Amino acid sequence: MSSLEMTLVGADILRPDGVEIGGALALGGGDIQPFESGRQIDLSGYRVMPGIIDCHGDGFERHLAPRRGAMKQMGEGIIAAEAELAANGITTGVLAQFISWEGGLRGPEFAAKVFDGIKSARSRVVTDLIPQLRFEIHLTEAYETLPAQIAAWQVPYVVFNDHLPHDRLAAGKKPPRLTGQALKAGRNPEAHWQMLKDMHARRTEVPELLDQLAAVLTEAGVRLGSHDDQTGDGRAIWRNRGVRISEFPETLKAAEAAQGAGDHVILGSPNVVRGGSHKGNASALDLIAMGLCDALASDYHYPSPRRAALMLAKSGLLPIEQAWGLVSDGPARVLGLTDRGRLEPGKRADVVVLDADDRVAATLSAGRVSYMNGDVAARFLG
Template identity: 70%
Template sequence: MTALELTLTGADVLLPESGVSRTDLTIAEGHVQQNRAGRQIDLSGYTILPGIVDLHGDGFERHIAPRRGAMKQMDEGIRSVEAELAANGITTAVLAQFHSWEGGVRGPVFASQVFAAIASVKGSVVTDLIPQLRFETHMLDDYAGLPARIAQWQVPYVVFNDHLPHDRLAQGRTPPRLTGQALKAGRSPEAHLEMLQTMHERKNEVPIAIETLCTELSRRGVRLGSHDDATADTRAWWRGRGVSIAEFPETLDAAEAACAAGDSIVLGSPNVVRGGSHKGNASALELIAMGLCDALASDYHYPSPRRAALMLAKGGLLDLAGAWALISSGPAQVLGLKDRGILEPGKRADLVVLEADTHRVAATLAGGRVSYMSGDIAARFVN
């Protein structure tokens, strides 16, 4: 697919040094250019911002498994995901796939199919799709072969989760939603409960298994993150194993500990849009106000990054440049993607065009290629 060669004129453009200003923006060969080139297109009435880099989202699940067993051609599901991403201004997307005892769409077999589908469409979609593995730490029988599978799946980013209901299991009580989970995993409720109890009883074996795995994955250059850190001690424990990304810390203590040590902090955009966590965890707005956020992610809702950044700017918590950095240059830095996140010569031509008055997404370009365009703006490109 050929990248466009265009000079976009008349729009307000968010630039890294000067902020928002009325200026020309030239793209060619997939990158932002210093000098004018190509056909000129008048984008008066629009705002051009860096493309959104979403470093953690699992909203794709509904595309690849709308109903149990309904999606047989998973690559078509991934293409549908890409369309939604582009329509929301996302030019780089980390697709966060579970590898969990929960089974079904979160089970190991399904994970393998998802990663194969992502790899199969990469050459034919515009949005940069990056697979992420969310590994449940108490799946001790899966550790031995995991590094090889991660390499085979071309996964550059692994996050560690522990969703076992330890309190209930320690008390000998049946966990909530046991029957539904068992059915999704294809097990009887009795077999599912026995599996959970066994994993809980082997919890003392988990730390050394994690340490060995982290050492090997770090050696292979895989980025590592922890999910839902609840305490400063938990964050310090993960940091000691080379896990330097804190996704969605649940408390102020955990976030402060991450910041003090130089770890990257990722918060959820829906938390900002809602005005708080739906689970009663730390408020993203409060953490952002305290400077305890490096990046906002879609989490489970792809429209939220754009909405969150605009809300932060409108509310005066940050200026537009600072707010938009949380969904563009900030996540790009966390992922080590030095070629994107800002609009300056030499960087990828990843950009989102918003209607100036409504802030709706009018067009999205990734690597200088159109991934989404809708409404009146299309006529300006065609004529």
């Protein structure tokens, strides 16, 4: 479906400086227009919000592999995932895929299929899908070929992860759930255990490899992030490599160090909805209250960005334009997407329509309908 020319009237519209009661929003050519044109759509009783930009989400995995070993054709899985994104008001979605020693759904072979699937599905979806590579830094054998692969997959955003259980490995103790993890990867548990020990033993090789990789990717214009920062000193090391995004910092000190140096901080919206981290890390609510958050991401649960933003506004912690900005304008800045995130002329026509119960009634990405439900569909269809 092509982008529509129309004017949404009668709704409460979230502008950059607050809510416009009973306003009008003109859409045409995929953008927000300065003057009313086209057919008028009466959205009285609804709220019109900027489209949600999800800057990190891996909830799409269940669409690609609904059960272990039951893999969908990648293109079909991506299209199914896009339907869930749209139903939750997400107009731009970053799909975060691992390349990890963990293997299975996080192995290099599966990742290649996912990134190729995203490329092939782009022409068939409305939501803007952006691939993100989550790279496990102790997979030393991958460094040599990774830059060329990232370019071929058209991945603009790479995040560095370290999920090795270093403390237990240093103590010679097997990590919990080792057998299950090995079987998921199709490995013998003892072989998996030896692999973990070998990677831990080679950990001194990793910093130099990271320095070289980060320099190459920065030169290529790839955006870089670190995951689960724990200390201010650790964040400074990442920053010196050109890694300017801190995803889900685990401590107040790490978040303060990131923002104090002008880096972006992304927090998990499920943390906000739950009222705290399920792992006992820093509370997103506390960090937001201290001004230490640039963007909220779905992480693993696509309904959470909308719910988190509305909770922040209803609680009085932030005015609605700032709360919703954490899932729209803020992520746009983090990702360098200057063409979206606000409902103002010249920006992309990325729009979410909420009903009186704050449920998503319609989603438009660049003026094209990606989701529509219930009474609002009758208003659009006339």
